[in-house]
Amino acid sequence: MRTLGDLESAIMDRMWSYHRPASVRDVLEDLRQSREIAYTTVMTVMDKLYKKGLLKREPQGKAYVYETVGTKESYTAQLMRETLASGGNQAATLVHFLERLTPEEAAALESALQVFPPRGGRP
Known part of the structure; x- marks a missing residue:
């Protein structure tokens, strides 16, 4: 996309x-x-x-x-996934992304993780 x-x-x-x-x-x-x-x-x-x-x-x-066909949010999420997949080192890309979050964006991420916690990994 x-x-x-x-x-x-x-x-x-x-x-x-x-x-x-x-x-x-x-x-x-x-x-x-x-x-x-x-x-x-x-x-x-x-x-x-x-x-x-x-x-x-x-x-x-x-x-x-x-x-x-879908929401603006679903379109944006698909773009984000494709960008992350094409960025080479996904962990490094995510670290750089997280470093640049505003306090409001960080709060939104925390709220999203409460609704949909990461799969696998932590209990």
Whole structure:
């Protein structure tokens, strides 16, 4: 899974925020609040996101209605796993990552580990 380009990210952020299916026109109108953009550009990018497996779609009349396949958090987690797997020494990568955590991020990690403790290892 590759990271998203600027427009792909803007579209996915909107799709994740909707929590419902949306048409190209819905996304276009939302995007036009902050930039000038063509319908065909949004349609093309949403088709690419569909082909990448990030959006699913259902026909509605002559167009499609799109919906996210997963949450933003699950997408981010997958990117993190792939990055860790490609980083060479996983232990060293994790140490460098942990060294850079803000207090808020460290607290979030501690909370996550309470919900889902590491497998294997410690009792």
